[in-house]
Amino acid sequence: MKKLTELHQIIQQVSQAESLESALQAIVAGVRNTLHTDACSVYLSDQAHSHYVLMASEGLNAQGAGKLHLRHSTGLVGWVAERQEAVNVRNAPAHPRYCQLQGTDEEAYHGFLGVPIIHRQQLLGVLVAQQCAQNRFKKSEQAFLSTLATQLAGSIALSLSQNALQGSTQVQSNSPSQYEGGAGAPGIAMGTGVLVFSTLDLDQVPDRTAEDSEAEVAALQAAVDGVAADFELLAERLEPGLSAEDRALFRAYALIARSQELFDATVHRIRQGNWAPGALRESILEHVRLFEAMDDPYLRERAHDIRDIGHRLLARLLPSDASCETDYPPHTILIGENLSPVDLAAVPTERLAGVVSGHGSSLSHLAILARSMGVPAIMGITGDVELGKLDGTRLIVDGYQGRLYLNPGESLQKDCRRVQRQEKKLSQELQSLRDLPAETLDGVRLPLYTNAGLLSDLSHSLSRGSEGIGLYRTEFPFMVRDSFPTEDEQYLLYRQVLEAFHPRPVTLRTLDIGGDKALTYFPVQEANPYLGWRGIRISLDNPDIFLTQIRAMLKANAGLGNLRLLLPMISRVEDLDEAIVLINGACHELQNQQDHIVLPPLGVMIEVPAAVYQAEELARRVEFLCIGTNDLTQYLLAVDRNNERVARWFDALHPAVIRALIQVTDAARLHGKPVCVCGEAAGDPAVALLLLGLGVESLSLSSGDLPRIKWVIRSFSRQQGQELLRLALAQEQATSIRAMLLQALNAAGLGALVHPGNDIPVA
Numbered sequence: 001m002k003k004l005t006e007l008h009q010i011i012q013q014v015s016q017a018e019s020l021e022s023a024l025q026a027i028v029a030g031v032r033n034t035l036h037t038d039a040c041s042v043y044l045s046d047q048a049h050s051h052y053v054l055m056a057s058e059g060l061n062a063q064g065a066g067k068l069h070l071r072h073s074t075g076l077v078g079w080v081a082e083r084q085e086a087v088n089v090r091n092a093p094a095h096p097r098y099c100q101l102q103g104t105d106e107e108a109y110h111g112f113l114g115v116p117i118i119h120r121q122q123l124l125g126v127l128v129a130q131q132c133a134q135n136r137f138k139k140s141e142q143a144f145l146s147t148l149a150t151q152l153a154g155s156i157a158l159s160l161s162q163n164a165l166q167g168s169t170q171v172q173s174n175s176p177s178q179y180e181g182g183a184g185a186p187g188i189a190m191g192t193g194v195l196v197f198s199t200l201d202l203d204q205v206p207d208r209t210a211e212d213s214e215a216e217v218a219a220l221q222a223a224v225d226g227v228a229a230d231f232e233l234l235a236e237r238l239e240p241g242l243s244a245e246d247r248a249l250f251r252a253y254a255l256i257a258r259s260q261e262l263f264d265a266t267v268h269r270i271r272q273g274n275w276a277p278g279a280l281r282e283s284i285l286e287h288v289r290l291f292e293a294m295d296d297p298y299l300r301e302r303a304h305d306i307r308d309i310g311h312r313l314l315a316r317l318l319p320s321d322a323s324c325e326t327d328y329p330p331h332t333i334l335i336g337e338n339l340s341p342v343d344l345a346a347v348p349t350e351r352l353a354g355v356v357s358g359h360g361s362s363l364s365h366l367a368i369l370a371r372s373m374g375v376p377a378i379m380g381i382t383g384d385v386e387l388g389k390l391d392g393t394r395l396i397v398d399g400y401q402g403r404l405y406l407n408p409g410e411s412l413q414k415d416c417r418r419v420q421r422q423e424k425k426l427s428q429e430l431q432s433l434r435d436l437p438a439e440t441l442d443g444v445r446l447p448l449y450t451n452a453g454l455l456s457d458l459s460h461s462l463s464r465g466s467e468g469i470g471l472y473r474t475e476f477p478f479m480v481r482d483s484f485p486t487e488d489e490q491y492l493l494y495r496q497v498l499e500a501f502h503p504r505p506v507t508l509r510t511l512d513i514g515g516d517k518a519l520t521y522f523p524v525q526e527a528n529p530y531l532g533w534r535g536i537r538i539s540l541d542n543p544d545i546f547l548t549q550i551r552a553m554l555k556a557n558a559g560l561g562n563l564r565l566l567l568p569m570i571s572r573v574e575d576l577d578e579a580i581v582l583i584n585g586a587c588h589e590l591q592n593q594q595d596h597i598v599l600p601p602l603g604v605m606i607e608v609p610a611a612v613y614q615a616e617e618l619a620r621r622v623e624f625l626c627i628g629t630n631d632l633t634q635y636l637l638a639v640d641r642n643n644e645r646v647a648r649w650f651d652a653l654h655p656a657v658i659r660a661l662i663q664v665t666d667a668a669r670l671h672g673k674p675v676c677v678c679g680e681a682a683g684d685p686a687v688a689l690l691l692l693g694l695g696v697e698s699l700s701l702s703s704g705d706l707p708r709i710k711w712v713i714r715s716f717s718r719q720q721g722q723e724l725l726r727l728a729l730a731q732e733q734a735t736s737i738r739a740m741l742l743q744a745l746n747a748a749g750l751g752a753l754v755h756p757g758n759d760i761p762v763a
Ligand code: PEP
Pocket: 471, 473, 512, 607, 627, 628, 629, 630, 631, 632, 678, 679, 680
C-alpha cells in the first residue's frame, strides 16, 4: 500500500514536470527513495545514433547525464532492450553481457535490475536500479519498477515529443514537426489550429497572444477582486453557523486569491505577450508544483486549494459561453481533446478546413461527420502531442495517413498542394460518373445511397448523384439542440429530407443515442455506454419520445410515400415486436385523424452479433435489413470503435466479420428480403469489392465516398466480386485479405484509390 502511494506520487510529479529533464530526474529520485537502493538511472534510446543516452541518474555520474552513451545492443541495458523485459541479476560485473558505462564508477554496483520503457510497441528506453550488495532485487521491487515504467511510458513519450518540438534534447522520438494519429477522414488540409477547450479546466487552457495586454491585466484584476469578494461574502454570510477555524479558512482563500505574488507573476506573463487565462494557468500551476513538493503534508494539501482558486479565477475570466465567441479564422483546423459533432457544427462550414481530435478513431461519430462534410480529420493524437501547443499554429492535416505537421516548411506545403491538386483532378474526373448508374461490368445494378444526419448532407448527397438516403441518423439534429425537438419541429425536418429526395427512398432511423452520441439535456452516465442504454432500448423505455418521433415521420411522409423506417440496436425479437406494436398503433391513430398516412417499409439494423444469429427471425418480420458494420465490427471483435488505442484491432475485413455478413445475406435471401450495408466499411473500396461478391442489394455511404465506390462498381463484374470473396474466405487474416483486394483494385487500374496521399514524403 505504501509503495502504491509512492508510485502515485512519482507519477504525479512526472506529469507536472516542466521539462523532460525534470521529469526523468523526478523518476530516478523517486525510485531511489522508494526502493532504498544505491543508484537509479534512466536511459533513453537515440535511434538516429543507435545508442542509449544516460538521461538522468541518482548514484551514477549525474554530471554525465545527457553526455554518456552506450551503443545499442551493448551492456545489460542493451540486453533489457533486446528482450523487452526485465533483467534482474545478482552480480552485474560478472555477467557476460556486462559493459561498464565509461565515465562512471559503475563497477561498485553489483545487483542490477533493468526494465524496458515501451510506448505503443516502441521501445523508448530502459529504467535501471542498482545496488552495491551482491543481491538480486526482490520480486516486489521488480514489480514496482515494471509498473512504474509502464505507467510512465506515455508521459515520457509526450515529453520527448515536446522536447523535440523545442529542439532541445539529444534524444528525439520523432521528427520535430510531425505527429502520428489515426486516419479519421481522408484529404489534406492546411490551416491554423483553433483549440476547443473546456473553460472549466485550467490545464486545458492554451497560450494565446494578447492583443491588448492592459485590457488583459484589467480583466485579471477584476477576476481577482470578484473571487476574493465571493470568499469574503461567504465567510460573512455563514458566520453564525461557522466555527472560527472555518471562517479563517474562507478568509485564507480570499488572501490566496489576492496574493500579490500570484498576481505579479501572472501580470509579468501577460506583459510578455500571453493572454490572461494562459498566463494564469502558468502561474497557478507553478504555485501548485511548489506546494506539492513540500514535505509538510498540511502545506502539500494546500496545492488543491490553489488549483481550486485557479479554476474560480478562470471561470471569471472565461465565462462558460466563451466558446460561442470563438473567432474562427479562414482555414480553421479545429482541435480538441474530445471534440463532439456539436463543436464541428459550430464552425462556419466555409471556414472549417480540418479536424484534429485528441481521442477517438475513424469510427467515432465525429470522424463520420467530418467525412460526410468532406473535411480531413486526424483522430486519437493525444499522448503524442500536447494539444494546447497547436492553438494558433500553422498545421497540415493529412487525413489519409493520420499525420499532423506543425509549422510546415515551403517544400512540404508544395507537396501538399500537389496532392490536393491530384485529389481535385480525381474528383473532377469521377464527377463525370455522376449521372451514370452504379452498375457492374456484367450489368448488375447496385444502388448507392448516402448516409446523412445534417441538412447540409443533403446538398452534398444530391450533388454527388446519390440515389436516396440509406441512413438518416436522426440523433444529430437532436444533438445540436438544447431540448428534445417537438413533434412539429421534427415533422418539418423530416419533411424537408423526404421532399429533397422524392421520389427516391429515404431511410429515417429512429433515435440512436447512447455510445458516443450524448444529449446534453438527457444525460446518461454509464460505465459501459456501448453495452448500455442505447438506441431502441431508450426508445422502448420512453415510448413518448419514440412515438413523437414516429408520428412526425409518418406525417412527413403523407402524400410522398418515399419513407422507410429503420430501427437501431435490435438485439432480440421482443424489442422488434414491441416496436412494431407501437409503430402500428401510431399509424392507425393517425390514419383516423388525417389522409395519406401509410405504414412505410420497416427495416432493422443488423449491428450486434445476436441479430446476426437471429437474422432469419428478424428478416421474417420486416421488409429490409441494414447491416451497420461500425457497430457489428465493434461488438464481434470486442473493439471499442471510439478507442484509438485499439484501433488497429478494428477491421471490417476480419474473417469473422465477413462470415457474419454471409450469414446475414443468406438469411435475408431465404426470406426474399433485401440487404443494404450502411456502415463506414461500405465506403472502403476494398470492402465494397467483397460486398459486390456477397450480393447485397444496395450500399449506403458518406457522400464523399460515393464517387470512388461508383468507380469501383463500374470497373468490376459481380462474378469477379464472387471470385474475390471466395479467395478472401480462404485467408485467415484481415491484412492478407486487404492486400489481395488492393491488388485487385490496382490491377483494374484503380490504383489511385489504394494509397491516396502516399506521395507526401515523411518530413
Ligand atoms: C453502424 O453501426 O454501422 C451504423 C451505421 O450506425 P452508427 O454508426 O450510427 O452507429
